Amino acid sequence: SQQGEEDPQALSIQEGENATMNCSYKTSINNLQWYRQNSGRGLVHLILIRSNEREKHSGRLRVTLDTSKKSSSLLITASRAADTASYFCATEGSGGSNYKLTFGKGTLLTVNP
Amino acid sequence: DGGITQSPKYLFRKEGQNVTLSCEQNLNHDAMYWYRQDPGQGLRLIYYSHIVNDFQKGDIAEGYSVSREKKESFPLTVTSAQKNPTAFYLCASSTPKAQNIQYFGAGTRLSVL
Numbered sequence: 234s235q236q237g238e239e240d241p242q243a244l245s246i247q248e249g250e251n252a253t254m255n256c257s258y259k260t261s262i263n264n265l266q267w268y269r270q271n272s273g274r275g276l277v278h279l280i281l282i283r284s285n286e287r288e289k290h291s292g293r294l295r296v297t298l299d300t301s302k303k304s305s306s307l308l309i310t311a312s313r314a315a316d317t318a319s320y321f322c323a324t325e326g327s328g329g330s331n332y333k334l335t336f337g338k339g340t341l342l343t344v345n346p
Numbered sequence: 347d348g349g350i351t352q353s354p355k356y357l358f359r360k361e362g363q364n365v366t367l368s369c370e371q372n373l374n375h376d377a378m379y380w381y382r383q384d385p386g387q388g389l390r391l392i393y394y395s396h397i398v399n400d401f402q403k404g405d406i407a408e409g410y411s412v413s414r415e416k417k418e419s420f421p422l423t424v425t426s427a428q429k430n431p432t433a434f435y436l437c438a439s440s441t442p443k444a445q446n447i448q449y450f451g452a453g454t455r456l457s458v459l
Contacts, residue, residue: 272348275450332446338388
């Protein structure tokens, strides 16, 4: 079952602008992760935020988590053409350590030079 | 180089044929996963394994089978019972020592002749 849902489905911006993607989920989680996928390739992990954390930074990435609203956002600052990719949120459910992640459908980000 | 290797990169299946997708990892991870990705969609879990000689069905296991005889290997067989096998297949692995972040292979694209 799909738990994470990203919004928007597609986003097109100019190089240097910031990109914000949102993710909503339905049940309690241990953590929420963001992954990136270049066209036709495997996914690469970007950042993980635990359920007791509200914000996390990694380089040009900023992730927020609001467990009361069951939502997260990924901000990419000062975007580059090389950031063009699909971005997926994935949630690890709470209530048992089964390692499984549930992925959303992704946001396709296009950064125009 | 440590990582996950999927082969082949492209695979073609004839009507009524079973095909096997290979996934090998040298990361010493206990858990391994198989996902299916359809165009413009997120990842859907087919099977996963937390330990050698044990595996569990994911959300869309019908028409697929797996084995986990070695820690390093988790092959996926797409059987003739899978009537719509055309998709991009991704293998991943994880370990609780690395917060269960999943590491992905480059994928196998399966098409039907």
